[in-house]
Amino acid sequence: MTPHIRAEPGQIAETVLMPGDPLRAKWAAETFLDAPELVNDTRGMLGFTGTWRGNRVTIHGSGMGMPSLSIYAGELIRNYDARTLIRIGSTGAMQKHVAIRDVILAQTASSISTPSSAIFRELNFAPCADFGLLQAAAAAARDRATTVHVGGIYSSDTFYDERPDLNQEMTRHGILAVEMETAELYTLAARFGRRALSVLTVSDHLITEEALPAAERQSSFGDMVEIALEAAFA
Numbered sequence: 001m002t003p004h005i006r007a008e009p010g011q012i013a014e015t016v017l018m019p020g021d022p023l024r025a026k027w028a029a030e031t032f033l034d035a036p037e038l039v040n041d042t043r044g045m046l047g048f049t050g051t052w053r054g055n056r057v058t059i060h061g062s063g064m065g066m067p068s069l070s071i072y073a074g075e076l077i078r079n080y081d082a083r084t085l086i087r088i089g090s091t092g093a094m095q096k097h098v099a100i101r102d103v104i105l106a107q108t109a110s111s112i113s114t115p116s117s118a119i120f121r122e123l124n125f126a127p128c129a130d131f132g133l134l135q136a137a138a139a140a141a142r143d144r145a146t147t148v149h150v151g152g153i154y155s156s157d158t159f160y161d162e163r164p165d166l167n168q169e170m171t172r173h174g175i176l177a178v179e180m181e182t183a184e185l186y187t188l189a190a191r192f193g194r195r196a197l198s199v200l201t202v203s204d205h206l207i208t209e210e211a212l213p214a215a216e217r218q219s220s221f222g223d224m225v226e227i228a229l230e231a232a233f234a
């Protein structure tokens, strides 16, 4: 038990999928896991443990933004010994060739800062995905109709951005999309020797201003969850 997770030792699996939204954790657990059991609801942050093809999996919300993710992922690693952490998130596209509903495998995550920045001081640490997970997710994605992109993303501290110049530079330098958690997830995984990957679904587009209709969000997120599960147990 931690200040933010009421699960008993042993109630959290070694493999954890982490959406930002606790209700997406509930939906994914009820849709993809056998016998999902609620293991956390402290502060309304939901976590479920069940099995997928016989493998134990926890699906636990991270909340929005890196400070929130660093609490949950940090406690899952330190207190429950989570070994494989895969974010399943929504993201905003920053390239014309990336479309709504496409899936992005985040190879690297740029940021202005993360909760870990105080450790690095003048160093520009380069948070990156676990190569084995990335390779397995790319292989799992190849068998699907969904278009998948592999590359760098941007982990922002803000959803309502006030730096169009910065977005332009990221687009110019090939950054695929923006979200708000991955750089800290990859940094924590590096620090504790764990495996991490972010599998993201494009929910809106910063250039075309398209957005996934609310009614289609869950069905479009299904591919991302299955890719994450297949990668975890490849």
Ligand SMILES: O=P(O)(O)O[C@H]1O[C@H](CO)[C@@H](O)[C@H]1O
Binding pocket: 019, 020, 021, 063, 064, 065, 088, 089, 090, 091, 159, 179, 180, 181
């Ligand atoms: O859909 P989730 O996983 O929450 O991810 C994205 O959506 C939230 C912003 O609306 C941020 O958490 C961002 O990273």
Ligand SMILES: O=c1cc[nH]c(=O)[nH]1
Binding pocket: 090, 091, 092, 093, 159, 178, 179, 180, 203, 204
């Ligand atoms: O953080 C996010 C997530 C989805 N779309 C965005 O524009 N930003």
